[in-house]
Amino acid sequence: MDWLHYKKIYFLLSGIAIAVGIFSLLTWGLKLGVDFRGGSILEYKFEKEISTEKLIEEIKNEGFDNVVIQTTGANTYLIKLPPLQKEDKEKIASATAKLISSTEEPDQATVSAANIEELRFETVGPSVGPELVKKTVYAILISSGMILLWVAFQFKNIKFGVSAILAMFHDTFILIGFFSLLGHFFGAEVDFLFVTALLTTLSFSVHDTIVVFDRIREIKKQRNEELKDIANRALTETMVRSLNNSFTIIFMLIALLLLGGSTIKWFAGALLIGTILGTYSSPFVAVPLLVSWDNLVVRIKSFRRK
Amino acid sequence: MFSPTKKLVLILILTIIAAYISLPSKIPINVHYGPLNIEKTLRRNDLSIHRGKIQIDKKFDLVLGLDLEGGSHLVFEADTSQVDGEKKKIALDGVRNAIERRVNLFGVSEPNVQTSSFEGKDRIIVELPGIKDTQQAIDLIGQTAQLMFAEVGEGEEPGVIPTDLTGADLKNAEVVFDQTTGKPVVSLNFTDEGARKFETLTEKNIGKVLPIFLDFQPISTPVVQEKISGGSAQISGDFSLEAAKTLAIQLNAGALPVPVQLVEQRSVGATLGAESVSKSIQAGLIGLGMVLLFMISVYGRLGLIADLALIIFGLITLALYKLIPVVLTLPGIAGFLLSVGMAVDSNILIFERFKEERVKRQNADALEVSFGRAWDSIRDANISTLVTAFILANPLDWNFLHTSGPVRGFAITLALGILISLFTGVYVSRNLLRVFIKENKQQRT
Numbered sequence: 001m002d003w004l005h006y007k008k009i010y011f012l013l014s015g016i017a018i019a020v021g022i023f024s025l026l027t028w029g030l031k032l033g034v035d036f037r038g039g040s041i042l043e044y045k046f047e048k049e050i051s052t053e054k055l056i057e058e059i060k061n062e063g064f065d066n067v068v069i070q071t072t073g074a075n076t077y078l079i080k081l082p083p084l085q086k087e088d089k090e091k092i093a094s095a096t097a098k099l100i101s102s103t104e105e106p107d108q109a110t111v112s113a114a115n116i117e118e119l120r121f122e123t124v125g126p127s128v129g130p131e132l133v134k135k136t137v138y139a140i141l142i143s144s145g146m147i148l149l150w151v152a153f154q155f156k157n158i159k160f161g162v163s164a165i166l167a168m169f170h171d172t173f174i175l176i177g178f179f180s181l182l183g184h185f186f187g188a189e190v191d192f193l194f195v196t197a198l199l200t201t202l203s204f205s206v207h208d209t210i211v212v213f214d215r216i217r218e219i220k221k222q223r224n225e226e227l228k229d230i231a232n233r234a235l236t237e238t239m240v241r242s243l244n245n246s247f248t249i250i251f252m253l254i255a256l257l258l259l260g261g262s263t264i265k266w267f268a269g270a271l272l273i274g275t276i277l278g279t280y281s282s283p284f285v286a287v288p289l290l291v292s293w294d295n296l297v298v299r300i301k302s303f304r305r306k
Numbered sequence: 307m308f309s310p311t312k313k314l315v316l317i318l319i320l321t322i323i324a325a326y327i328s329l330p331s332k333i334p335i336n337v338h339y340g341p342l343n344i345e346k347t348l349r350r351n352d353l354s355i356h357r358g359k360i361q362i363d364k365k366f367d368l369v370l371g372l373d374l375e376g377g378s379h380l381v382f383e384a385d386t387s388q389v390d391g392e393k394k395k396i397a398l399d400g401v402r403n404a405i406e407r408r409v410n411l412f413g414v415s416e417p418n419v420q421t422s423s424f425e426g427k428d429r430i431i432v433e434l435p436g437i438k439d440t441q442q443a444i445d446l447i448g449q450t451a452q453l454m455f456a457e458v459g460e461g462e463e464p465g466v467i468p469t470d471l472t473g474a475d476l477k478n479a480e481v482v483f484d485q486t487t488g489k490p491v492v493s494l495n496f497t498d499e500g501a502r503k504f505e506t507l508t509e510k511n512i513g514k515v516l517p518i519f520l521d522f523q524p525i526s527t528p529v530v531q532e533k534i535s536g537g538s539a540q541i542s543g544d545f546s547l548e549a550a551k552t553l554a555i556q557l558n559a560g561a562l563p564v565p566v567q568l569v570e571q572r573s574v575g576a577t578l579g580a581e582s583v584s585k586s587i588q589a590g591l592i593g594l595g596m597v598l599l600f601m602i603s604v605y606g607r608l609g610l611i612a613d614l615a616l617i618i619f620g621l622i623t624l625a626l627y628k629l630i631p632v633v634l635t636l637p638g639i640a641g642f643l644l645s646v647g648m649a650v651d652s653n654i655l656i657f658e659r660f661k662e663e664r665v666k667r668q669n670a671d672a673l674e675v676s677f678g679r680a681w682d683s684i685r686d687a688n689i690s691t692l693v694t695a696f697i698l699a700n701p702l703d704w705n706f707l708h709t710s711g712p713v714r715g716f717a718i719t720l721a722l723g724i725l726i727s728l729f730t731g732v733y734v735s736r737n738l739l740r741v742f743i744k745e746n747k748q749q750r751t
């Protein structure tokens with residue numbers, strides 16, 4: 001099959017996805033989570049359902065701004081706040097007790113009688129965030145650098161190495177852009193786990209590309225054909241494997257996304273998008289790039305000969 | 307070389323051992339295994355070998371992280387501004403030791419206290435599994451260490467009487483070796499004011515005990531031999547080097563006060579943790595079921611072999627988690643589930659190759675060729691994932707990368723998963739197939 005005949009369509013699709021990503025990043029940016037921004041998260045379980053608007057109102061009355069509340073399960077609520085001090089947590093608990101027991105001035109007894117179960121409490125001071133951002137950037141730079149070296153070394157050809165890395169950045173960038181959209185419309189936050197998903201995408205993308213490139217290299221040794229034909233042959237031979245492998249990963253991730261609970265929902269989502277991108281980019285970004293580059297080199301050479 | 311059948315027996319033995327370790331130590335009553343009610347009382351013994359000098363005790367339990375077991379992860383920032391540059395390391399060791407001791411007061415089963423330094427900021431990370439009253443723990447841990455020398459009263463006033471000699475009067479403490487006996491002793495250096503106080507104190511208490519308290523806990527009870535002037539003293543005794551070092555660290559904790567401040571806290575209640583565990587198990591089982599079905603429906607009998615290899619993969623992985631042990635966190639479980647999805651990749655690569663090669667040659671030959679050809683791709687592709695996992699897991703504790711937290715848990719299980727999948731996806735399934743294909747050939751002839 002002549003996969004590369006539709007090269008322009010693939011480039012167009014990727015171009016659109018990247019453009020949307022740039023647009024979203026410029027307009028809305030990324031929604032940073034507590035890990036990077038600093039702040040507090042409180043997760044409570046109540047005996048009955050409450051109105052989140054009213055709870056926000058109560059907490060705001062205690063003098064807190066930027067309060068966001070999400071429901072995370074049956075009568076469980078996640079309250080997001082700026083970094084809390086020691087005493088602040090008690091104020092929140094008493095505000096919540098006020099709402100649940102409908103008393104104006106709840107005392108210690110009312111608070112404990114309201115049966116508020118604290119499921120989770122996280123607070124990250126503002127000094128921690130920048131350190132984590134730096135460490136994360138180092139991690140991304142080091143691993144992409146090492147992968148570049150590995151691919152370049154393995155194929156002893158800069159064209160292969162750069163095409164694989166470009167496809168990898170293509171996936172990474174679209175994933176970040178996509179998360180900017182998800183953040184704006186569905187409140188997906190960029191946290192530690194997102195970074196982990198990003199790095200996993202990075203390695204999976206290259207993982208998949210290497211399998212196709214390996215095949216190209218192998219066919220090249222056996223047949224004396226044009227790179228375009230060799231690439232087409234390699235794509236046909238690896239397409240089923242590529243899809244099947246992604247399916248098994250996607251099965252695991254969908255199960256995790258739907259059943260794994262709210263804590264890792266976005267993490268599983270990011271990994272899922274990353275896996276799909278990684279699978280797409282090997283045949284439809286990395287290989288077309290490689291072939292286009294080769295074409296260009298051939299054309300320049302023949303032009304010079306004339 | 308072993309024959310494939312013998313290798314298969316080895317694999318089988320390995321699988322049985324792994325399966326045995328993977329089993330829960332006792333299967334809880336509330337779990338139903340269909341009609342098999344006997345399993346409810348099943349108990350697995352831990353490894354315990356005592357033969358002569360060899361003593362091996364190994365518990366086969368999964369170690370759960372704070373987010374699954376419930377507990378608190380606290381990060382304190384240490385303010386070392388009052389301490390001179392070269393003494394910073396000693397001061398930090400002192401704080402860490404003081405915090406460790408305070409944490410032990412809570413009776414926490416496995417507290418973990420570690421220090422981390424990044425760009426001039428010193429942090430102390432404290433992990434407290436199963437703590438209910440976190441605030442109390444924070445208050446206690448966050449105190450600055452209090453060192454105090456006391457007298458023992460006699461007659462009318464028995465008991466311990468605090469003196470005005472405190473940590474502020476102590477310059478530092480260090481371990482030195484006694485010139486004559488060669489044994490380790492702890493040497494104390496006082497400030498000028500401290501020297502004066504110490505002189506009066508020793509003069510008053512010759513032949514008596516002069517207990518030293520850190521955070522109101524006695525750490526040493528030396529007996530005063532003589533009046534000591536000049537501001538330096540030695541505590542000798544039948545110390546091991548280790549004990550002397552600990553005492554010096556404890557004294558330094560009081561001498562070089564380092565205030566700490568809480569900068570990060572992550573507390574998870576036990577209920578949420580238990581819920582996460584059951585949700586992940588559910589997600590894992592359903593995902594696994596889908597992968598197993600998928601492999602059979604696409605590759606038929608070959609898929610069955612891949613499924614078998616995948617189950618062996620799961621058992622070995624679980625067993626290794628328990629043996630190493632790997633602290634399982636929620637992201638760690640995600641890493642494991644992802645590696646289950648990736649584990650069949652080797653098989654898919656090989657089977658797709660096998661389909662092509664089968665057209666050209668006999669089954670058994672085609673099999674060997676497919677494994678050989680696919681191996682290059684499998685190796686090259688997995689190395690790129692391992693590189694990333696290595697950076698994320700940061701096994702060498704590089705300070706410029708994450709040294710704790712969710713990223714690490716994920717990377718460790720992912721890396722382990724890839725390594726084991728190379729074994730099960732290639733070695734195990736190859737030998738399973740060799741036996742399987744050979745029988746096929748015999749049937750034909």
